[in-house]
Amino acid sequence: MTEVMATxxxxxxxxxxxxxxxxxxLSVIVEFTGGLEMLFSDQRRHVLSIPTTDKSGKPVTVAYxxxxxxxNTMRDTxxxxxxxxxxxxxxxxxLINDADWELEGEETYEIxxxxxxxxxxxxxxx
Amino acid sequence: xxxxxxxxxxxxxxxxxxxKNHQKLCKGCFIQIFEDEVHHTITSSQLFxxxxxxxxxxxxxxxxxxLASVLKTLNERHDYGVDLVLLSIDEGIKGYRDDSLETVKxxxxxxxxxxxxxxYDQLYxxxxxxxxxxxxxxxxxxxxxxxxxxxxxxxxxxxxxxxVVTGHNADDVAETIxxxxxxxxxxxxxxxxxxxxxxxxxxxxxxxxxxxxxxxxIVLYAHHKKLDYFSTxxxxxxxxxxxxxRSLIKNLERVRPSAILDVVRSGEDMARLVPGAIxxxxxxxxxxxxxxxxxxxxxxxGCGSTNGRTGGGEMAAMEKQLKANEAxxxxxxxxxxxxxxxxxSHSRGLKSSKEEPPKSAGGVVSIATKQKLGTCEKCGYMSxxxxxxxxxxxxxxxxxxxxxxx
Numbered sequence: 397m398t399e400v401m402a403t404x405x406x407x408x409x410x411x412x413x414x415x416x417x418x419x420x421x422l423s424v425i426v427e428f429t430g431g432l433e434m435l436f437s438d439q440r441r442h443v444l445s446i447p448t449t450d451k452s453g454k455p456v457t458v459a460y461x462x463x464x465x466x467x468n469t470m471r472d473t474x475x476x477x478x479x480x481x482x483x484x485x486x487x488x489x490x491l492i493n494d495a496d497w498e499l500e501g502e503e504t505y506e507i508x509x510x511x512x513x514x515x516x517x518x519x520x521x522x
Numbered sequence: 523x524x525x526x527x528x529x530x531x532x533x534x535x536x537x538x539x540x541x542k543n544h545q546k547l548c549k550g551c552f553i554q555i556f557e558d559e560v561h562h563t564i565t566s567s568q569l570f571x572x573x574x575x576x577x578x579x580x581x582x583x584x585x586x587x588x589l590a591s592v593l594k595t596l597n598e599r600h601d602y603g604v605d606l607v608l609l610s611i612d613e614g615i616k617g618y619r620d621d622s623l624e625t626v627k628x629x630x631x632x633x634x635x636x637x638x639x640x641x642y643d644q645l646y647x648x649x650x651x652x653x654x655x656x657x658x659x660x661x662x663x664x665x666x667x668x669x670x671x672x673x674x675x676x677x678x679x680x681x682x683x684x685x686v687v688t689g690h691n692a693d694d695v696a697e698t699i700x701x702x703x704x705x706x707x708x709x710x711x712x713x714x715x716x717x718x719x720x721x722x723x724x725x726x727x728x729x730x731x732x733x734x735x736x737x738x739x740i741v742l743y744a745h746h747k748k749l750d751y752f753s754t755x756x757x758x759x760x761x762x763x764x765x766x767x768r769s770l771i772k773n774l775e776r777v778r779p780s781a782i783l784d785v786v787r788s789g790e791d792m793a794r795l796v797p798g799a800i801x802x803x804x805x806x807x808x809x810x811x812x813x814x815x816x817x818x819x820x821x822x823x824g825c826g827s828t829n830g831r832t833g834g835g836e837m838a839a840m841e842k843q844l845k846a847n848e849a850x851x852x853x854x855x856x857x858x859x860x861x862x863x864x865x866x867s868h869s870r871g872l873k874s875s876k877e878e879p880p881k882s883a884g885g886v887v888s889i890a891t892k893q894k895l896g897t898c899e900k901c902g903y904m905s906x907x908x909x910x911x912x913x914x915x916x917x918x919x920x921x922x923x924x925x926x927x928x
Contacts, residue, residue, distance in 0.1 A: 430584070430741065431753040486772035489741060491537075496742070498539040499526055499546060517753070518584075518693075518741045519768070 421445040422456070422509045426465065430517035432488065435472040442469060446507070458490065459503035461513065487519040530555070537746075541736050541779035549746050556743050560731055561596050567717050569729050572603035575683045579674050580608040580629065580637075582622030585689030587629060587751040588740045589732055593687070594633045607681060608633075611673045612641040613666055614649020625752040632750065640677035642669055646916055656922050665919075668911045672903055675726040683726070690730040693737035693775075696782045697767045699789035704767070712793035715786070725904055736782060738775075 426442045433440050450460050462484055466475055478485055483503070490497035491514040492505055507513075526536040526546050534548030547555065564570060578593065580586045590608060597604050610626045613619055623639060630637035643649045646669060654662050678686050695714065702711035713719060718729045732740065744751055774781040897903065898910035909917070 429745075429753070486769070486776045489738060491745070494549075494746075495525070495535070495537045496539045499536055514745075516741055516745065518737045519772070 420448045422448050422507055422511075424461070424507060424510070425512045426461070426469070427512070427514045428516075429514065430489075431519070432478070432515050432517045435470055435474065435477055436465075437471045444469070455506045457503060457507065458492070458497065458505045458513070461507060462503070484515075485519075487517065489516045489518060490514070491516065538739075538742055541738050541775065542783050544779070552739075553743065553746060556735070556739055557592055557595055557599075560592050560735065561600060563717070563734055564596065564602075564731055567729075569687075569718070569731060570602050570604045570685075573605070574603075574685060575605045575607065575681070577607045577609040577638075577674075577678045577681060577683045577686045578635075579686050579688040580610050580626045581689075582610070582625035582629070582752040583689070584741055584744050584749075584751045584753065585691055585694075585732065585737075587625070587689075587749050588744050589687065589689040590629055590633050590635065591747065591749055592743075593731065594635070606633075606635050607683065608635050608637040609674060609677045609681070609683075609686065610637065610639045611670055611677065612639050612643075613670065614642050614651055616651055622752040625750060628750055638677060638681055640673055640680070642673065645669070645673055645676060646912065648916070648919060653919060656919060665915050668915055672910070672912050674728075675720075675903075678726045685727045685729065687729050687731055689732055689740075691732045691735050691737050691740055692782050692786055693768075693771055695730070695733055695789070696785035697771050699785055700770065701767045703789075703792075708792070708796045711789060712796035715789040715793045734783065734786070 422445070424444050424446060426444055427440055428436050428442075429440060436442065444464075446456060446461065446464055448456060450456055456464075462479065466479055470478065476485070478488070480486070484490065490502075492500045493512050494514075497505060528534045528536050528548035528551050529545050530551040531548060534550065536546035537549050538547045538552045539545070540547065540552075570576060576593075578586060578590050580590060590606075593604075593606055596602065597606060608626060608630050610623060612623060626637060626639075629635075641649070650662065650666055650669075653665050657665070674686050674688075678684065698714040699711055702708070702714055717731075717733050718727060720726065720728045743749075771782060771785070774785075896905055896907075898905040898913050899908050900913040901910060903910045903912065905911070907914070
């Protein structure tokens with residue numbers, strides 16, 4: 397019980413795709429398990445720098461992150477396995493710092509520097 | 523906004539919101555209540571007896587890994603006296619099953635359980651890769667499903683075990699109920715709701731101890747207990763119809779989380795109206811769970827979405843129990859009117875008719891069944907037809923076997 401998801405490469409991808417060096421950024425750790433890592437270069441753990449505010453100057457939320465992941469991090473073309481009708485696909489759980497995102501306001505949660513956000517698919521074979 | 527506190531211990535930070543009753547729990551209390559509820563399902567349905575050898579159908583996926591972990595914990599905590607073994611089926615799908623079998627092998631070490639792996643090639647002379655090579659990807663899930671069902675039974679027999687538990691969860695059961703409802707297959711709908719299936723004196727009994735556990739909670743349990751499981755999709759296309767039923771369930775859950783257990787309970791209620799159906803053995807039936815307190819815990823809403831742990835007192839519970847009994851009796855009376863069931867082309871259909879009547883379930887009337895069960899001419903496996911489903915599929919496969927292989 398020591399190893400979790402031993403089948404996935406445990407190395408971390410650090411992504412520094414902030415478009416503009418002047419934009420202040422937040423550092424977040426995003427993890428994918430339960431089969432979702434397949435959509436993100438078979439990497440479980442990604443360390444990302446994301447802008448602190450969205451286009452309209454509001455603090456970034458989980459909704460923003462989900463879109464950001466689709467545009468910048470996902471290598472797979474099958475976006476519908478992650479997003480359906482502009483929302484996270486039902487059956488994917490989100491844990492924000494280990495807490496169910498339903499306790500944190502779901503998509504409206506404002507991301508803090510250093511947050512750990514885990515996406516777990518429940519849709520894959522058991 | 524200060525973090526929410528656990529609804530049970532009131533001290534730790536809540537990390538889980540339970541889909542069935544919106545209760546907010548900390549990690550420790552969640553793990554405890556999840557285990558307590560599975561324990562409740564096991565004791566109220568009298569799934570095991572002391573000294574019984576039980577094979578856990580283990581795929582390396584989340585459900586069977588959680589099942590193995592929980593059963594090991596409960597067997598030790600509540601002294602069931604059950605002898606647990608891991609039983610895995612190797613369908614022979616390269617790049618899919620190899621990896622998950624590695625997970626099962628690690629689980630065997632982690633849980634200190636013996637492991638038996640049975641291959642389709644040794645049972646049927648065909649791996650799934652070879653089946654797909656012959657028939658293509660379309661419809662191969664039928665073969666795999668029929669083969670797997672028998673494979674678990676045969677594997678269990680090889681080990682001298684008469685009881686196989688599988689990791690089917692509430693979402694799986696709800697999904698199957700919906701599929702059978704959409705197909706108009708009421709006999710099968712009835713069987714799919716049973717916690718125990720396929721038992722008779724000589725054959726292998728199947729049960730689903732996680733029948734009332736949400737998939738979401740299974741995944742969270744695995745996460746918070748840091749269990750080692752494997753997740754991948756079968757490389758051959760998933761069953762399209764089941765996929766739609768699954769999406770439907772997940773969409774319903776999003777709007778109304780209790781919907782999953784509600785579908786399970788509705789399925790159980792409908793099952794009682796199906797002629798010849800065997801009422802489920804869980805006496806509490808998801809409604810009056812506090813009527814049968816287990817030896818250790820009182821009032822765990824193990825099987826229902828309606829009661830968390832509140833409960834409206836014993837009178838309400840008694841009323842519900844009486845209603846349930848009446849319903850079962852009504853179902854019993856209806857069978858005497860002998861409604862003709864349409865078609866028994868499925869061997870699975872007959873399997874359930876040989877089920878033993880529930881041993882406990884106070885007041886529930888056992889219903890006589892009319893079908894006779896034969897055995898397959900070729901392999902001796904139970905079947906309503908001359909040949910069992912697996913042998914029929916094998917027949918057609920062998921006719922089409924590529925020449926090189928003959």
